[in-house]
Amino acid sequence: MVLRDVTFDVAIIGAGPAGLAVLSALNGKLSVCVIDAHSWLTEWRGRFAALDIKFLRSESSANPDVFHSGVSEFAMRTGRRLPEFKWRTGRTLPETGLPESRLFEEFCDYLSSSLAHEFVVGTVTSVERATGGYDLTLDTKKVVRARHVVFALGAPGPPNVPEPWKLGPRVVHSSDWRRLGLDCVSSRDAVLVIGGGLSAAQAALKAARKGAKVALCSRRPLATRRFDLPENWPKRGRARLFEFYGTPLAQRAAWVDRERGGGTVPPSYLRELAGVRRVVDVVSEVDATLRVTFHGATEPFDATRVVLATGTTRNCARIPLVRDLVRAFDLPVLDGLPLVDETLRWGHERFTVVGALATLQVGPDAANLTGARRAAEICADDLGVYDIVDEPPRRLPHSNNKFDVLLGDDDDDDDDDSEEGSS
Ligand SMILES: Cc1cc2nc3c(=O)[nH]c(=O)nc-3n(C[C@H](O)[C@H](O)[C@H](O)COP(=O)(O)OP(=O)(O)OC[C@H]3O[C@@H](n4cnc5c(N)ncnc54)[C@H](O)[C@@H]3O)c2cc1C
Structure with missing residues (x-):
């Protein structure tokens, strides 16, 4: 049965940080349904708990909130302090320390609960065209109808299992x-x-x-x-990001690999x-x-x-849902990744891809929090709702600079590039 006979403006498949960033960027202006088999950030929390990770590796400004300072404001409001971030020049930036995992997760709980959406539990197993949009069928047999679909599925392929290993109980x-x-x-x-x-x-x-x-x-x-990634990518690596956009699509995956290194x-x-x-x-x-x-x-x-701990493969055709989509909608794939356009649209459908799967247009940090938020901003802009965001003003769309959304509010060329590792 189609869910309550509603057609959502947007269905976001995947309730990880990348899906949350899209929800935040849409900012309540569209009706949104989020679909995942588990609650918000279950994968993230599971990985952090299993490996006992106490702090994020990225600064607090890297988070899924379209208002970049969300985590530090939340920390202040809830009486917590972020560790100070020390620079070689001796300056300290009190609000850019690495956030505790627990604080980050609490902030994401707060963010997701404050943004209007319908959460539907289940795994999407197929997407088909339907009147006015698409029908997304879940493993629970539920069907969600939406005009636009955002794929925030996480890793771009299955885990990498090198020779001679075979996964097993041990x-x-x-x-x-x-x-x-x-x-x-x-x-x-x-x-x-x-x-x-x-x-x-x-x-x-x-x-x-x-x-x-x-x-x-x-x-x-x-x-x-x-x-x-290279420090503070892409804020102070803007020139590199523009270099990425200047790189032909056929060479981008290799460019990203070089940039990320091992x-x-x-x-x-x-x-x-x-x-x-x-x-x-x-x-x-x-x-x-x-x-x-x-x-x-x-x-x-x-x-x-x-x-x-050998990473994941980059082969989206090995993700069953993606493989089926590629076949059904004749979607382009390059170097194992969805070949999306500059607005992160995939093929001629109303499909947007974010997260690691959008690497060919987002760049080396596509799988990270900064890339997730940039992708979310591009998606919101494409859907015509990004201009309701009144902060930061420099990133308002339609300024004839297609790279505007790449510039963060704290994008400051005066900053010293040479920070010292503080973690
Ligand atoms: C241990 C670890 C630490 C990290 N630390 C940092 C850090 O400090 N800073 C940073 O910037 N990055 C970090 N990253 C990288 C990145 O931010 C995380 O991997 C992050 O979880 C990626 O978010 P995502 O939403 O793209 O994917 P995920 O968190 O994997 O979420 C994807 C979601 O999609 C759902 N999904 C997939 N297919 C379907 C389907 N068919 N139907 C319904 N739902 C589906 C999954 O269930 C999942 O919930 C870290 C990564 C790891 C592994």
Whole structure:
């Protein structure tokens, strides 16, 4: 049955930060339905809890609220303080510290509860054209009708499982937080963590705190960077962003990979990891007992549990809903990503793509909070409601500069580029 015979202006599929950013940017001007199998930010919360992540890696200004200062205002209003952010010049910016995960999640709860929308529980399994829009069919058999559909589905493909690994009861990918099981690790366990990024570091540290024997194995020595993008992307990386837009579409995925580089960990984690055994090598074989051997000189490791913190693949055709959409609506795909236009529209449909799937038009931070909000602003502008946002005035649309929405309110060229890692 079609949900209460209502046609929503917009259906947002996905209740993660990217979906919330779209809801915030639409700012109550359209009727909106949000669809997800779980409540707001369940994936985010699950990942943060499973890896014991106490602080975000990004500043408080990076958040899903169209009013950028939302988290710091919320912190002040609820009597919390954000850690100060220190700059090499000696200046401190008291409201730009890294927010605590709990504060961020409470803020997102507050934000989602203050924005008008209908939340429908379920997973969208198909989208079909219907009178006046699209019918979205859920696994619960419910049907939601909407004039415009926003896809905020998260990762651009399934988890990356490198050779020779096969997922199983004792070999788990870090994104599978429901099965990660690090809470149950004990001093009897030997945990091998594969990967060179922050999730790998967090998994190794958590297992070590539980008293397990831990080895963290990466192909190259761990690289350190405060954020997983060049500092303050794209605020002070505007020139790079314009370079991104100047790059032909066919070269953008490669450009993004170069810009993001491989996995990195913030400096503070590197210090914490001093007590964890680190292996720079490549796994060659693993047997049924979970004895792991390496290509290089590393001694074999007898694991009881393996965590693959190896990121996700970029292959949207392996997301069943996306694969079916591509076929049904003849939607273009390039380098495993939806080939959306500058307004993030996909094909000739009233479809908008945000989050990591919109990388070809949003750039290297598409999967992060800053990129999610930029995409949301572009979407709201495209739907004709962004001009009701009275803050910040510099980003009002229709100023003949199609890159306007790329400029944040605190986009300040006078700022010193050389901040010091504070996490
Ligand atoms: C451990 C970790 C820490 C991170 N920390 C930061 C940070 O500090 N700062 C930062 O900027 N970025 C950070 N990121 C990156 C990024 O912000 C997060 O991954 C964020 O969750 C991405 O938001 P999203 O909404 O795009 O995707 P998700 O949070 O994955 O949400 C997607 C939602 O879509 C739903 N969905 C998918 N398909 C369907 C369907 N067919 N029907 C209905 N619902 C569907 C899913 O259930 C999910 O709820 C971090 C990522 C990780 C993994």
